[in-house]
Amino acid sequence: MAKWDTLSRPIDQGGLGFINTQIVNECLLVKWIWRIAKGGNETWYKLLEAKYMFDGNFFNSICKGTSQFWQGLHKVKHLFKWGAIHKVCDGSLTSFRGDTWLGQAPLKTQFPDLFRICDDPTILVADCLDEDGCCVNFRRSLSQREHESWGELMTSLENVALDQNSRDEVYWVLDSSKSFTTKSLYRFVTNRGVSIPEAENVWKAKLPLKIKIFLWQLKHNKLQVATSLKRRGWKGSAYCCLCGKVETNNHVFFGCSISRFAWCCLRDAFGWARCPTDLSDLMGVSVASGPRLTNHLTTFIFAGFAWAIWRSRNKMAIERCFPGNPLEVIHSGFAFMQKWRPLLGGADQVAIASLGEKLKSWLHNFVPDNVEVSDIV
């Protein structure tokens, strides 16, 4: 089955939306770092500051020998860096090399050669910058290349001036509110925050739940076709029981003679320009005449026929029961479309009914001799 990492991604990131409690716990701890970074006058903050943060900066505080809570915060502090951007004012709360405050990444990432030999990794912006310029101590004299990096750093610092009248601030870039949210960090940690629009289409589709799960498994290569069973030590054959080719997901639904025949029939019946060769290709398939099908109607049609192909494949592979007529898959897919049609909205029901009529009349006029053998074999 699918890995826990995949299942615990949010639905629009291609997962099943299960909550990974370990990541949630880490995100909740990062929320504490956020609250500490924002500072304040509350008693809990004053206590933590007095006990652990001698220069007011969490990242320079000691970890060893402190409470479990404080050690827990230190364990997840790298996650905070992914979303925190610092606005430097007096420079007293921002790490010169480790925080993101100039450009899109910390200076230690932008100038790794320089900051590897930096004398004090905990220096704050206020320690380095003053009216006379920038001063950083290095453990040894700089090489030619490091001098060039230093020059680049000085150029990017040209327009930076400290404002002694206000304190540094921190913003959270992973949320549009610019303020920390556990959800935004969770989304980032699980899939770097990237949404996959097609992933959501599956769950929003007007189909029975069983079919949505089937489509999700299909898209994530989680169906038990021969090659995926083989990877898990299955002793059976890796080849398709119908045509003898290696049985992958794509083979079952687009490459096998029975599925190619089904797509050829639909191409002719619906006036598609060509036969789709895989799932993303199917979504982009154009119709020779008339309006283009919407993505959710394409998903609906695909679901009906893919489910019919999968059932037919299972009958062949498991029960050794082969179809007497290749049109059986078309009739079966058509029957599923009819069965699920009431789940659709009014306009979509009409569209599917009209496609159903097209398919029916095409089947009525179908003469097997008309099939191009090269399409199927």
Ligand SMILES: [Zn+2]
């Ligand atoms: Zn095959």
